[in-house]
Amino acid sequence: MSDDDPSAPRESAPAAAVAGPDNGGAPLSPAASLALIESERGRLLRRRGVNPAPIFAGWGAAWLIGFGLCYLAAPGGPSAPLPMWGAATVLVVLCLAAMVVPVVQGVRAGRGVRGPSRTTGAMYGACWALAFLALATVNLTLARGGLDADLTTLLWTGSSLTVAGVLYLAGGMLWQDRAQYLLGVWLLASAVVGVLAGVPGNFLVLSLAGGGGLLALALYYALRRPSGGARP
Numbered sequence: 001m002s003d004d005d006p007s008a009p010r011e012s013a014p015a016a017a018v019a020g021p022d023n024g025g026a027p028l029s030p031a032a033s034l035a036l037i038e039s040e041r042g043r044l045l046r047r048r049g050v051n052p053a054p055i056f057a058g059w060g061a062a063w064l065i066g067f068g069l070c071y072l073a074a075p076g077g078p079s080a081p082l083p084m085w086g087a088a089t090v091l092v093v094l095c096l097a098a099m100v101v102p103v104v105q106g107v108r109a110g111r112g113v114r115g116p117s118r119t120t121g122a123m124y125g126a127c128w129a130l131a132f133l134a135l136a137t138v139n140l141t142l143a144r145g146g147l148d149a150d151l152t153t154l155l156w157t158g159s160s161l162t163v164a165g166v167l168y169l170a171g172g173m174l175w176q177d178r179a180q181y182l183l184g185v186w187l188l189a190s191a192v193v194g195v196l197a198g199v200p201g202n203f204l205v206l207s208l209a210g211g212g213g214l215l216a217l218a219l220y221y222a223l224r225r226p227s228g229g230a231r232p
Contacts, residue, residue, distance in 0.1 A: 056218035058098035064211030066091030067203045074200035124171060131163050150199045157202045161191035161210060179220055186213045 069087035072078050082090075139159060143152045165187030172181025187210060194205035 051221070053218050053222040055098075055102045056214045056221065058101050059095075060211045060214030060216075060218055062091070062094035062098045062211070063214060064207050066094045067207035067211065071200050071203035071207060074203055077200035077203070120174065124174060127170070128167055131167060132160075135159055135163055153199050154195050154202060157206055158191050158195040161187050161194060161206070165191060179217055183213055183217050 066087070069082070069090055070084070073082060073084045073087040075084075139152075139155055142155060147155065165184045168180055168184030168187060170184075172178065172184055190205055190209040190213070193209065194202040197205055
């Protein structure tokens, strides 16, 4: 039979592209093709994507322990085995340690990746740095203007939670992640409650509500991870 014979059976290009390796090269059904595409997508996300669980777990532990110690050591709070400056030092060290995980994961996930996805992630990460840099500048300027110690403490904790909550709202909208969006709402509510609680109650709110919320989200992502992961 000639190659030009119109009656000769031919395999279409799309069918050949989705031919299964385990069925003798025969084309897969539409359902099987979609399942194969989803499987490969999940495998790529697990290999290339950022795993949010350890990121939120690190930050949750830092807030739970660090702000918990600040609550215990603050004037008017229960006695603690270390002074306030020691509790603040532990908090800073824990937060610096928590920064390591997202940086390492971001560098690893960004290798060989180009296009809008990488640009969006980089811009969102820069938002955190820029927002807290501006926040620190404003708060330090106000503190030098004569705020007393308690108001300065409430200013820092309340504004920091507010900025973090807004950024998590933005992240939830950006990646269509309801869990992250709800965390943003939770942190905004915690910021209000913390300011209303005063000092040292604000540290307890940061520890239990802030740290607890981050740990709860870490657990959610850890349980959800086998299905393909999610972007933080």
